Amino acid sequence: MAAQKSIQMEDYSCDVIRNFSIIAHIDHGKSTLADRLLEMTSTISATVKGTNQQFLDKLKVERERGITVKAQTASMFHNHNGRNYLLNLIDTPGHVDFSWEVSRSMAACEGALLLVDATQGVQAQSLSVFHTACERGLTIIPVLNKIDLPAAQPDRITAQMQSTFGIDPADVLHISAKTGQGVEAVLQAIVERIPPPTGSPSEKMKAFLFDSSYDRYRGVISLVSIQNGVLRKGDKIASCYTRKKYEITDLGIMHPEEVSTSQLLPGQVGYIACNMKQSSEDLLCISPYRRYTSPGNGNTHFPPVEWFPAQWEKVYAGVFPVDSNDFIKLEESIKRLTLTDRSVTVQRESSTALAQGCRLGFLGTLHMDVFRQRLEDEYDANIIITAPTVPYKVVYKDKTVFVSNPTDFPDITDPSAKVREVQEPIVKATIIVPEDYLGEMMDLCFLHRAEDMDHRYLDSSSASSARAILTCTMPLSDIVTDFFDKLKSRSSGFASFDYEDAGYQRSNLVKMSFLLNNKPVDALALIVHRSAEQTVGRLWVKKLRASSHTFCLASIDKASPSLCAMLSDKVIPRQMFEVPIQAVVGKRVIARETLSALRADVTAGLYGGHYERKMKHLENQKESKRRMKRIGSVDLPQEAFFDILRTKSS
Numbered sequence: 001m002a003a004q005k006s007i008q009m010e011d012y013s014c015d016v017i018r019n020f021s022i023i024a025h026i027d028h029g030k031s032t033l034a035d036r037l038l039e040m041t042s043t044i045s046a047t048v049k050g051t052n053q054q055f056l057d058k059l060k061v062e063r064e065r066g067i068t069v070k071a072q073t074a075s076m077f078h079n080h081n082g083r084n085y086l087l088n089l090i091d092t093p094g095h096v097d098f099s100w101e102v103s104r105s106m107a108a109c110e111g112a113l114l115l116v117d118a119t120q121g122v123q124a125q126s127l128s129v130f131h132t133a134c135e136r137g138l139t140i141i142p143v144l145n146k147i148d149l150p151a152a153q154p155d156r157i158t159a160q161m162q163s164t165f166g167i168d169p170a171d172v173l174h175i176s177a178k179t180g181q182g183v184e185a186v187l188q189a190i191v192e193r194i195p196p197p198t199g200s201p202s203e204k205m206k207a208f209l210f211d212s213s214y215d216r217y218r219g220v221i222s223l224v225s226i227q228n229g230v231l232r233k234g235d236k237i238a239s240c241y242t243r244k245k246y247e248i249t250d251l252g253i254m255h256p257e258e259v260s261t262s263q264l265l266p267g268q269v270g271y272i273a274c275n276m277k278q279s280s281e282d283l284l285c286i287s288p289y290r291r292y293t294s295p296g297n298g299n300t301h302f303p304p305v306e307w308f309p310a311q312w313e314k315v316y317a318g319v320f321p322v323d324s325n326d327f328i329k330l331e332e333s334i335k336r337l338t339l340t341d342r343s344v345t346v347q348r349e350s351s352t353a354l355a356q357g358c359r360l361g362f363l364g365t366l367h368m369d370v371f372r373q374r375l376e377d378e379y380d381a382n383i384i385i386t387a388p389t390v391p392y393k394v395v396y397k398d399k400t401v402f403v404s405n406p407t408d409f410p411d412i413t414d415p416s417a418k419v420r421e422v423q424e425p426i427v428k429a430t431i432i433v434p435e436d437y438l439g440e441m442m443d444l445c446f447l448h449r450a451e452d453m454d455h456r457y458l459d460s461s462s463a464s465s466a467r468a469i470l471t472c473t474m475p476l477s478d479i480v481t482d483f484f485d486k487l488k489s490r491s492s493g494f495a496s497f498d499y500e501d502a503g504y505q506r507s508n509l510v511k512m513s514f515l516l517n518n519k520p521v522d523a524l525a526l527i528v529h530r531s532a533e534q535t536v537g538r539l540w541v542k543k544l545r546a547s548s549h550t551f552c553l554a555s556i557d558k559a560s561p562s563l564c565a566m567l568s569d570k571v572i573p574r575q576m577f578e579v580p581i582q583a584v585v586g587k588r589v590i591a592r593e594t595l596s597a598l599r600a601d602v603t604a605g606l607y608g609g610h611y612e613r614k615m616k617h618l619e620n621q622k623e624s625k626r627r628m629k630r631i632g633s634v635d636l637p638q639e640a641f642f643d644i645l646r647t648k649s650s
C-alpha cells in the first residue's frame with residue numbers, strides 16, 4: 001500500500017469537489033491527458049513522469065495492446081484562485097465493446113472532457129460517448145487534442161464539432177496532451193465549468209458502487225461515489241442488492257494509489273474494503289443499516305435498490321479447461337476475474353466433447369479476447385474457448401426461448417420441434433469514413449446483410465476529402481466476427497465504427513453441426529443464415545481437414561520437422577487412421593472431407609547426435625499439444641474453435 005499521507009477529507013465539501021471523466025474515441029489521447037493532469041497537480045511522482053508508460057492503464061493486457069479496458073480512478077488536489085479543490089478523474093475505455101464501463105464511469109460524474117483528435121476529427125465513438133454523456137445530463141467540456149502534430153487541422157475539426165455536436169467553437173480548448181500545451185486551461189475549465197456534486201452529510205448514507213477489484217488478502221475493493229451521509233472505518237454497511245452486512249475495514253482515496261483516510265463525505269469518490277469475498281456479494285448501493293433499524297420490531301429496513309441499467313451481453317462463448325481435472329480451478333479463476341469485470345456473465349456448461357466448463361457472456365469479441373488473455377496471464381489458465389455466439393430468440397407456439405449456445409438451438413428442419421420462428425439481434429451501425437471510401441464501406445455492409453442504409457456528410461461540401469457518416473442496420477452476428485478488421489483494412493484504417501442495440505428481427509437461421517469420425521462435436525456447432533450454409537459448411541470442413549497441412553506433412557515432414565510441428569498447431573493433426581469430417585444441417589450432409597492417416601513424427605528428419613535439436617522439436621510439439629483437446633480419438637486444437645466464425649464471414 002502507498003505511504004500514508006494525512007488528508008483531511010472534511011476540508012473538501014461538495015462545493016470544492018469536481019467529478020469528471022474523459023470521453024473520446026479510441027486513441028484520441030484520454031490516458032495521455034489523464035497523465036498530464038496527474039503531473040500538473042503533482043499527483044504522480046517524478047519517477048513515473050519520465051517514463052513513457054501511461055500511469056492509469058494498469059493491466060498487462062492494456063499496456064500490451066495500448067488500450068484501456070478497465071476504468072481507473074484518481075483523485076487530485078488543485079489550487080485555483082487560492083482555493084483548494086478535490087478533482088476526481090475517472091479514466092474510461094475507448095473501445096466500442098466497453099461502452100458499459102463508460103456509462104458506469106459517467107454515472108459517478110457531473111462533467112466530462114470530450115476529447116477529439118485534431119488530426120482525425122470526430123469519430124464514431126466520439127458521437128456515441130457524447131450522446132451517452134448528454135443523456136446523463138453531464139456538462140461537456142470540448143477539448144481538441146494533438147494540436148502539436150503537423151497534420152492537425154484545428155479550425156476544420158472545430159467546425160466539425162460545431163456542426164456535429166452543436167458546440168460553440170469559443171468553448172473548445174486546444175491542447176496537446178503530449179507536450180502539456182494548453183492543459184492548464186483544462187484544469188481551469190474543470191473547476192469553472194463543471195458543477196459540484198450535491199449531497200448532505202446528515203442525510204441517510206447512500207453510495208454508488210461503480211467499480212471493483214479483487215485483493216487476495218482484503219477481498220473485494222470497491223470504488224464508490226458517496227451521494228449522502230458519511231462513511232467511516234468500522235461502519236457497518238449493507239448491500240442494497242444482496243442485503244448482506246459488512247464492516248468497513250479500510251477506506252480512502254485513489255491518489256492515484258490507495259491512500260487511507262478516516263472518512264469519505266458526500267460528493268467524494270474513493271475505495272472501501274470490507275472483507276467481501278464473492279462477486280455475488282457485490283453491491284450497488286450501500287447503507288449503514290444501524291440507521292435504518294425500524295423502531296419497534298428491530299428489523300433492518302433497506303432503502304429501495306437503485307439499479308444501474310443492465311448491460312447487454314453481445315457474445316457468448318464456452319470456456320473449458322484443456323485438462324478436465326482443472327475445472328474447479330478454472331471456475332475459481334473466472335469468479336475472481338469477474339470481480340474486476342462485472343460485465344461478464346457466468347453459467348456452468350457441460351459438453352460431451354469438452355466436459356465441464358463455463359458459458360460466459362461478453363460485451364464483444366475484443367472483450368472476450370481480453371478476458372481470455374487475462375485468464376491466461378493472471379491465472380495461468382490453459383483453456384479452450386468455443387466460437388462466439390450471439391443470443392437468438394426461438395419462438396415456439398407457447399413460449400419464447402433465448403438461445404446463446406448453438407447446442408441448445410432446435411433443428412428447425414424437423415416439424416416436430418414446433419418452432420414458429422427464429423429471431424436474431426440486430427444493431428444500428430454507424431460508420432464514419434472519408435468519402436473516397438464510402439463505396440467500399442457500402443459494399444462491405446451489404447456483404448454483411450445490411451439494410452436501411454443511409455449516409456450524409458460531416459464536413460461542409462467544400463472541404464477536401466470530406467467525411468461521410470454511414471448508418472444501417474445489420475445482424476449482430478455479422479459484426480461480432482472480423483467485421484471490424486475488414487472495415488479497417490478496406491478503409492486503410494480511416495473508418496471508425498460504433499453500434500447500438502436495435503432489437504430483434506425474424507431470420508432464416510439453421511443449426512450446423514460438425515461430425516468428426518461420425519461423432520457430433522457439440523462444441524463446434526454453430527448457427528448460420530440459410531443463405532450461407534453451403535459456403536460455411538464447405539469452408540469449415542476444408543479448414544478442419546486443412547489440406548495444406550496434409551500436403552505439408554507429407555512433403556516437408558522429413559525436410560523441415562520444425563515447420564511441420566508449427567503447422568500441426570494450426571489444424572487438426574493427422575491421426576493414425578482415416579477421419580471423415582462432415583458439416584450437417586438437420587439430416588442433410590452439407591459438406592464432407594476426409595483426413596487421411598499418417599503419423600507426424602517431428603523428429604524424423606533429425607539424425608544421430610543432434611540430441612538438443614531433437615529435444616527442442618519435441619518440446620515444440622509438446623507446446624503445440626498443450627492447447628489441444630482430445631475428442632474421441634481426434635486431437636482438436638484451440639484454433640479450430642476460434643476459426644469457426646471467421647470462416648462463416650469470409
Ligand SMILES: Nc1nc2c(ncn2[C@@H]2O[C@H](COP(=O)(O)OP(=O)(O)OP(=O)(O)O)[C@@H](O)[C@H]2O)c(=O)[nH]1
Pocket residue numbers: 024025026027028029030031032033054066067068092093094095145146147148149175176177178179
Ligand atoms: N503528438 C501527440 N500524440 C499524442 C497526444 N496525445 C496522445 N498522443 C498519442 O496518441 C496515442 C494514443 O494515446 P492514448 O492516451 O493511449 O489514447 P487513449 O484515448 O487513452 O486510448 P485508449 O485507452 O485505447 O482509448 C499515444 O501514442 C499517445 O502518445 C498529443 O497531444 N500529441
